[in-house]
Amino acid sequence: MKMKLKRLRWYLRGLFPTPTTEVLVAFMWIAAYFAVSDIRSDGQGQFVAIVEYIFLPVYGMLMAAHVFRDSRTTAFELSLFEGPGGVYVWRIIALTLGLLPGIAGVAVITALNGYPGFIPSIAVRFINYVAIAAIIMAVLDSMAAVITFYAVTSALPMAFSVLLQHPPQNGGWGPLMSSIAYFLSPMTSYEYHPFLCYSPTGGLMISTAISLTVIGVAYLIFSRREFAP
């Protein structure tokens, strides 16, 4: 138990760099509050855009950057933790703990303002942020990983918002495209689901299943990758 706490502490150190994170979290919550308040006048799309395309990706990037370490540092940690299992698991746990307060705060704000329907898609967003960070951490280092994470969590959902508002020629998106949409942009897909072949509930379940699979696959890749100096 003592050993586990020491390993957790290794990755928790510096996870919440003050005041950067405090300011960002406060700003994100305030923005979420006003975006939720404006749903009645501007519609739900505005809220999704602010939360899924801007604030959650920035917050997620800040947290994920903490575990996106260079090969040399990872090689050092692999020796210290005596293998990739410890490094991977504790990084994922630290990342989960880092993402939790920011994303949970947004979910609570939407619920308190009378829109509890957003909670499932925000919760799934949380799980697939962990999955996206895990797979990126398994294949990329440092800055390349940070940039990729932001592109995947911000630019791709934004692209899906355009894609999902216009039906394809055959009238709807197939299972593969619908699964990808729910995985990469659950809030957008939840909002613009009419042309997807899965219901919002089914889509979010598929997204969760994909995320958990990706976390497992990422471990396999991470444990086989060469972190040579």
Next chain:
Amino acid sequence: MRVHAENLGVNYGRVWGIRGLNFDVRAERLAVVGHNGSGKTTLLSVLAGLRKPSEGKAEVDGVEPYDRKDKWIAVRYSFEKPQFSIPVKVRDIVELLRSSSHCRKVDNLVDELGIGSFLDQRLDGISSGQAQLCNLLVALSCDAEVTILDEPTAHLDSYRAGVVDDMISRRRGVIIATHEPEEAEAVADYFMILKEGRIVWQGDRNELFSEDVYEVTLTGSSLPGEGFEIIHRFGAVLIVKADRERLDELFSSGVIAGFKRAGLRYVYASSGSGGEEDENET
């Protein structure tokens, strides 16, 4: 310890870090020597199990290290350029090592390496020498079948370098890479010189010091007189072939400040592995 390689090669795209290495070494401490870019770190990363060869194979004690399931415990390593941009404290490393049942020498090494004086500093705020000591602590404080040390005394002051070399020279199952001939001679019992990814010389201490060739340190700028043959010059240090009596005379007359049997410097010079860099360094 037995270290064996067959046609070992590692490439980075179209460039080969090492290529066509064949050796079968039985030694307690192997030193891989060569100038920058000679392939030392690449070879060590394969022997540490961190990198798979692009061709051929390497074995340490009969096992290919990169295929070992227990490599993280059986092989400990420390690589050069220790720059850790992680916001943990040195104390966190010490406590993590203490919590491992494989690392029983942590507290002794913390004292011997002088790490106690900066335990509460963050890893991303310490000097490169202090980071190197942390690196060495992780490599040396745990039980391992093989310990791999890449430039272990780089960034260290001469006092700490001496302490570290003394520690290494008392261990078994060590592979070090260095570009300092003196360090290699101080700790190893088998030597391998790499140049541009290939072995240009290898041998044990007897082979290294077998000839009447000496390293002579000049007091002036040149070596006057006769009775010796200058093989190579590394600044104020000359590699000369001479009788010991003749060198005693030169020492007595104050022409030279001292002399000793030439080891790796001579092999360096005769194998063409030295060059300008070494001449400038001396």
